[in-house]
Amino acid sequence: MTGRSMSLPVLDQPPASGRPPVAPGPGHPFVTRPAxxxxxGAVLWIALYATIAPLSSWLVTGFFGVDGGxxxxxxxxxxxxxxxxxxxxLVAVVYGVGILRTFFTPERTRxxxxxxxxxxxxxxxxLLGIVTPFCSCSAxxxxxxxxxxxxxxxxxxSFLVASPxxxxxxxxxxxxxxxxxxxxxxxxxxxxxxxxxxxxxxRLGLERYVEPWVYALHVESGPEAExxxxxARLAAGRGAVREIVGKVWPYVxxxxxxxxxxxxxxxxxxxxxxxxxxxxxxxxxxxxxxxxMYSNAAGIIPVVEALLGKGAALGSVLAFMMSVTALSLPExxxxxxxxRPQLIAAFIVVVAVGIMLVGLxxxxxx
Amino acid sequence: xxxxxxxxGCARCQQLTENTKAAVGALGLDAEIVKVEDVxxxxxxxxxxxxxxxxxxxxxxxGRVATPAEIERLLRH
Numbered sequence: 001m002t003g004r005s006m007s008l009p010v011l012d013q014p015p016a017s018g019r020p021p022v023a024p025g026p027g028h029p030f031v032t033r034p035a036x037x038x039x040x041g042a043v044l045w046i047a048l049y050a051t052i053a054p055l056s057s058w059l060v061t062g063f064f065g066v067d068g069g070x071x072x073x074x075x076x077x078x079x080x081x082x083x084x085x086x087x088x089x090l091v092a093v094v095y096g097v098g099i100l101r102t103f104f105t106p107e108r109t110r111x112x113x114x115x116x117x118x119x120x121x122x123x124x125x126x127l128l129g130i131v132t133p134f135c136s137c138s139a140x141x142x143x144x145x146x147x148x149x150x151x152x153x154x155x156x157x158s159f160l161v162a163s164p165x166x167x168x169x170x171x172x173x174x175x176x177x178x179x180x181x182x183x184x185x186x187x188x189x190x191x192x193x194x195x196x197x198x199x200x201x202x203r204l205g206l207e208r209y210v211e212p213w214v215y216a217l218h219v220e221s222g223p224e225a226e227x228x229x230x231x232a233r234l235a236a237g238r239g240a241v242r243e244i245v246g247k248v249w250p251y252v253x254x255x256x257x258x259x260x261x262x263x264x265x266x267x268x269x270x271x272x273x274x275x276x277x278x279x280x281x282x283x284x285x286x287x288x289x290x291x292x293m294y295s296n297a298a299g300i301i302p303v304v305e306a307l308l309g310k311g312a313a314l315g316s317v318l319a320f321m322m323s324v325t326a327l328s329l330p331e332x333x334x335x336x337x338x339x340r341p342q343l344i345a346a347f348i349v350v351v352a353v354g355i356m357l358v359g360l361x362x363x364x365x366x
Numbered sequence: 367x368x369x370x371x372x373x374x375g376c377a378r379c380q381q382l383t384e385n386t387k388a389a390v391g392a393l394g395l396d397a398e399i400v401k402v403e404d405v406x407x408x409x410x411x412x413x414x415x416x417x418x419x420x421x422x423x424x425x426x427x428x429g430r431v432a433t434p435a436e437i438e439r440l441l442r443h
Binding site: 105106107110133134135137138140141142144145146148213217218219220221222223224226235236239243337 | 374376412413415416425431
């Protein structure tokens with residue numbers, strides 16, 4: 001607990017933990033019914049959420065005595081309000097998604113994709129990529145599991161792109177900081193890119209660039225399906241909060257601090273010239289910059305939001321966020337075990353071109 | 367009893383190993399704990415999400431870090 005920011009006790013006692021204020025006695029594990037845990041969690045969460053606005057403005061103006069009209073005051077107020085708000089949203093959504101994902105195992109997703117025609121398969125794989133639990137560290141076993149059961153290469157790639165691109169952390173940060181419109185745009189165009197790039201990779205006929213041992217591997221039947229009960233599902237939600245929020249909160253805090261600085265100190269429209277719609281090269285530059293960056297969507301989105309407010313074009317900004325989340329260098333290194341460099345290069349080019357087209361399209365239209 | 371932790375050495379795999387050791391210790395079992403890190407072997411066992419835990423050759427948990435209490439229940443049957 002030492003050295004953490006003021007909002008973080010929330011993380012140690014997630015609103016959904018279901019524990020009452022009185023700690024259970026030692027040796028008597030507190031047993032809770034899922035409905036009780038969910039309702040106590042919801043009430044606590046709403047109470048905390050409602051406190052953020054009054055508490056943050058009291059802290060800034062009343063406690064620290066900072067004038068909200070100054071540059072520093074604007075930045076501080078933004079930080080004091082947005083940080084706990086985004087972290088609370090993150091706790092709730094990661095908890096919910098953690099529970100949802102107990103219904104979608106990779107085995108079940110594979111069974112749903114096996115035997116699908118390519119186009120339908122690409123769409124389904126993209127959608128399942130959002131809800132199936134996936135970590136880039138198991139990209140290789142998942143890839144082998146999919147390919148071995150006859151799922152086409154392009155469909156497998158639709159899954160592999162959608163999974164990191166449309167992830168709950170990026171969606172929460174976009175929703176909480178930028179708004180529902182841009183979030184919907186991100187998800188919608190993201191799905192178009194994952195479907196189209198998977199379909200394209202399928203059409204290119206690149207199967208020969210999969211390492212031959214993958215097709216030669218004898219695969220056993222694998223784990224038997226677990227049947228988690230309600231308590232196990234809620235425990236998975238809590239585990240997801242510990243694991244994911246526990247990992248990304250420093251990025252969120254630093255990202256919002258940088259964003260707050262930009263809000264307070266950078267004049268409006270200062271970036272319209274460099275990152276505005278008129279700069280055609282902004283989109284390719286955003287993609288080139290975003291591809292090597294990895295999994296820092298949590299820290300990047302708050303900065304991007306601030307840039308958007310200072311005149312950066314939406315298309316360039318969307319392209320940047322998508323290239324950060326969808327393509328990552330470490331994942332390419334991991335996938336090198338099963339894919340030849342030609343296929344990895346094709347994968348990067350196809351997805352990057354898709355992202356660029358979306359960015360250019362929005363810059364031209366909006 | 368043979369317990370295998372299947373995973374490429376990520377932080378979650380370490381945690382599952384620790385939890386498995388704790389469960390074995392708590393039950394006082396005489397079990398051999400083996401780490402399987404080769405990704406082809408892991409995929410060959412039919413595992414698609416790491417970390418995974420196999421008990422006497424059967425994969426029982428996959429894609430998550432089970433708690434020591436849960437592993438104890440699993441080992442006790």
